Amino acid sequence: MSSTASFNPRSFPTRPRVFILSDISNEPDDAESLVRYLLYSNQFETEGLVACTSTWMKQKNPYPSADFFRSLIKSGPATYGMSAVGDDIPLSEGGKHLLARLEAPLEQPLWVLCWGGTNVLAQVLHHIQKTHSPASAAALRSKLRVYAISDQDDTGSWIRNRFPDVFYIASVHAWNQYGLAAWTGISGDRYYGFDHGGPDFSKMTKEWIKEHIQIGPLGRAYPDYMFIPEGDTPTFLYLIQNGLGVPEHPEYGSWGGRYGMTDVSGFGVAARHYSDVADRVTGQDGRTHFSNHATIWRWRDAFQRDFAARMQWTLSPDVSKANHHPVVTVNGNTGLEPVHIECEAGGTVVLNTDGTYDPDGDSLSFNWTHYREPTATQWWVEAEVTELEFKKLDDEGRKVEITLPPPEKCCVDLISGEARKKGQLLHVILEVTDNGSPSLTSYRRVLIQTTNEHLKGGRQGADAVGDIMQGFA
The missing domain is CATH 2.60.40.10 (Immunoglobulins)
Incomplete structure (x- = not known):
């Protein structure tokens, strides 16, 4: 194609509102996901970054400082799961911040991306139910959009059962059986052993990451992975504005996977929980693989090339030097x-x-x-x-x-x-x-x-x- 007359990149007139709950410092994957998230922050209205607990970090709440996000960083309750939820338990600082953003007079929904436990969200939902009329509480819940990386404390299932009208994306599986979850399709094929021969792991190796990601001031903050890299990243890959995904339709599929309604019976309250579905994808071995993981790894080559290109953007202020x-x-x-x-x-x-x-x-x-x-x-x-x-x-x-x-x-x-x-x-x-x-x-x-x-x-x-x-x- 011939060169354009002037540099004219894609703009994003509307950006999803995002609020992140993260058990960061438990293991490297949250820090890895945060590095990638920063590279895509021009596509989002980031409204909160709350350090929370999870089954892997029940009493600790540290968070690394970052000037860009300093005013957004709050702490969730320094206790595990449902022990932070009750009539006589005050909202944590993170809970207060989430409540304020949910009550803000904005039409756009608020996406709560759960990289750890969900007791901050559970606190807020309990508080809303206790302090608002049923109609007002339902109206606030209707503004929520949740994408949780499985259940990492005991509040996730409580939320889905107590408030079935909350739009909630989460893989459903036995406790700690993360290899069954769709989100592990981002990078977990070798660690968990699914879809053998299908996904191409070449852009997930530590060697590729060292060459293409761990470069420049931001890239050097990307740690080596311990189990699988970036298990939390599908939550915001789902929201990437690239013409593929439609956030209000998890069943359509996106870089963050594809999910379907768990209950379509139509009886009682209209439940809005979305759980795993499967895609048929031709793998690098030429065979057809059919799994929930494939709803994510089918896009891996593209989203890793995208990651590498955006990291290049951080190396020079000259836009002509990057793709x-x-x-x-x-x-x-x-x-x-x-x-x-x-x-x-x-x-x-x-x-x-x-x-x-x-x-x-x-x-x-x-x-x-x-x-x-x-x-x-x-x-x-x-x-x-x-x-x-x-x-x-x-x-x-x-x-x-x-x-x-x-x-x-x-x-x-x-x-x-x-x-x-x-x-x-x-x-x-x-x-x-x-x-x-x-x-x-x-x-x-x-x-x-x-x-x-x-x-x-x-x-x-x-x-x-x-x-x-x-x-x-």
């Missing part, structure tokens, strides 16, 4: 939000990237994929979601044509066989990668709502999904 992300336009839309299209089943959709550019004038490559798992309602994705094919309309793939499945494949209820006017929501992911060093990838998600105006394709229903899928066995 920057492509800015992607699809069908005239240059934002970061998904592109929405409606199309009748069996019809065609043309996607055009005219206007896409690289701020540094680098050459660009275009890769289109059908992300099938977010559409599926069952485990057997291949039987439920027909794979889309992309027809290139130019040599580089800047413009493609997609033919949608016929109505019986995308606009019919799986069990009842009833034809629907609105069928499957199909997810198309565009990856645009430059040839800079390190190369950087930007994304756009295209959401294609299939329609069936004349209710074609209906069939006789069945009593069980297995009956429907017998023909696929």
